[in-house]
Amino acid sequence: xxxxxxAAIPAHGxxxxxxxxxxxxxxxxxxxxxxxxxxxxxxxxxxxARFVALPAESDFDDRDLNAAFPGRDATxxxxxxxxxxxxxxxxxxxPGQYRTLNRLLSEFPAVAxxxxxxxxxxxALAMALPADRRPTVVSIGTGVPPxxxxxxxxxxxxxxxxxxxxxxxxxxxLNAEVATLMEPLTRCAAALFATVDAPLPEGPFGHVxxxxxxxxxxxxxxxxxYPRTDAPPTLRLIGALPAPAGEPERPGWWDDLTxxxxxxxxxxxxxxxxxxxxxxxxxxRALAGQDVLVIAATARPDGPRILTGLLGELPENTxxxxxxxxxxxxxxxxxxxxxxxxxxVHTALRHAVPLVVAGASEDKPEVAARVQWSGSGVDLRxxxxxxxxxxxxxxxxxxxxxxxxxxxxxxxxxxxxxxLDVIAHLIDGLD
Numbered sequence: 001x002x003x004x005x006x007a008a009i010p011a012h013g014x015x016x017x018x019x020x021x022x023x024x025x026x027x028x029x030x031x032x033x034x035x036x037x038x039x040x041x042x043x044x045x046x047x048x049a050r051f052v053a054l055p056a057e058s059d060f061d062d063r064d065l066n067a068a069f070p071g072r073d074a075t076x077x078x079x080x081x082x083x084x085x086x087x088x089x090x091x092x093x094x095p096g097q098y099r100t101l102n103r104l105l106s107e108f109p110a111v112a113x114x115x116x117x118x119x120x121x122x123x124a125l126a127m128a129l130p131a132d133r134r135p136t137v138v139s140i141g142t143g144v145p146p147x148x149x150x151x152x153x154x155x156x157x158x159x160x161x162x163x164x165x166x167x168x169x170x171x172x173x174l175n176a177e178v179a180t181l182m183e184p185l186t187r188c189a190a191a192l193f194a195t196v197d198a199p200l201p202e203g204p205f206g207h208v209x210x211x212x213x214x215x216x217x218x219x220x221x222x223x224x225x226y227p228r229t230d231a232p233p234t235l236r237l238i239g240a241l242p243a244p245a246g247e248p249e250r251p252g253w254w255d256d257l258t259x260x261x262x263x264x265x266x267x268x269x270x271x272x273x274x275x276x277x278x279x280x281x282x283x284x285r286a287l288a289g290q291d292v293l294v295i296a297a298t299a300r301p302d303g304p305r306i307l308t309g310l311l312g313e314l315p316e317n318t319x320x321x322x323x324x325x326x327x328x329x330x331x332x333x334x335x336x337x338x339x340x341x342x343x344x345v346h347t348a349l350r351h352a353v354p355l356v357v358a359g360a361s362e363d364k365p366e367v368a369a370r371v372q373w374s375g376s377g378v379d380l381r382x383x384x385x386x387x388x389x390x391x392x393x394x395x396x397x398x399x400x401x402x403x404x405x406x407x408x409x410x411x412x413x414x415x416x417x418x419x420l421d422v423i424a425h426l427i428d429g430l431d
Contacts, residue, residue, distance in 0.1 A: 010037020011062035058096035097121025141218035146206030158365030239417020269341035288315035340364035375406035
């Protein structure tokens with residue numbers, strides 16, 4: 001069997017999928033080393049891998065990105081925030097990632113490096129050495145890809161495609177505008193890659209990073225990703241990953257899910273949940289007194305206490321939790337109100353649950369736009385929706401069967417894909 005290195009930046013939405021891949025490769029008999037953030041060491045070892053920690057300069061705590069990267073909260077969501085994150089969250093950690101990866105390869109000659117698409121040190125490896133002098137580099141797309149295309153608006157604007165020449169003209173103008181805005185970042189990237197002797201190809205930084213790996217496997221399906229006539233040949237849409245195995249303890253209110261009323265789950269995910277008054281609290285207020293059961297999944301241990309403090313008390317129809325695995329919860333849900341985490345949205349659709357999406361950070365506006373484009377939900381186009389907007393959107397999704405039909409169609413499409421088998425077959429072909 002093969003020696004394989006898996007790697008991820010120390011963020012839950014990036015590390016989680018790579019740990020699922022790691023566990024599957026170990027179960028198939030491969031020898032795997034996981035390279036990642038220090039706080040994920042136990043999880044990597046539980047997956048059966050040997051763990052190697054990133055150096056301190058490449059490690060951070062994604063549970064509070066604004067604290068980890070001072071100045072981030074002062075940027076405006078959209079291209080400015082994208083540029084800040086590309087530099088600070090993804091680009092600046094690259095030299096430490098790359099050096100650690102090279103040291104590891106010197107004593108663990110892996111046939112493949114499988115890294116999340118945000119782990120830029122793997123892309124640096126692909127650029128620094130010809131294919132016959134390095135492992136195969138496989139990039140796993142754990143979020144919306146920052147690809148530039150004649151068929152789509154630039155990444156970060158949250159704009160769905162417009163067909164025909166009108167759309168192409170719009171895209172060309174916006175691509176040029178964003179390229180100018182990102183030019184300082186591209187120069188910075190080129191200088192940083194030069195320090196590790198990895199020449200950066202011409203083009204927008206984000207687009208280049210999405211195209212330099214030998215394989216770019218995106219964790220989605222065509223029904224939820226914009227078509228591109230100029231997609232790179234390395235790109236393949238392989239479907240969403242299953243959740244990790246396990247049977248965590250269910251909260252005391254679990255039996256309430258069987259009541260004869262619609263279940264609305266609301267979450268702000270695991271990253272942008274520092275202010276529960278952005279989406280969770282407004283949703284609870286908006287739906288208080290309505291004939292629905294609201295499950296506030298705060299994804300933080302102090303979440304129920306904070307939410308109760310914001311509201312004074314929880315309405316009769318609301319149950320609050322810290323962390324509840326969506327694999328257990330979403331089969332009971334009729335709609336998910338979310339800020340648009342990539343993994344959470346795909347989990348909802350794997351369970352045929354339609355969505356209401358309100359996201360403003362990371363790639364969330366892009367995810368929200370894709371949900372509306374696919375017909376599986378409503379994009380509120382803000383990270384702080386009004387109670388009236390939430391009520392209207394939830395009522396629409398619950399009342400219009402077309403949203404459920406599209407969610408079920410995407411469920412069917414997702415069920416046809418076997419992403420772990422795709423990855424395993426790729427590795428088998430390297431021997």
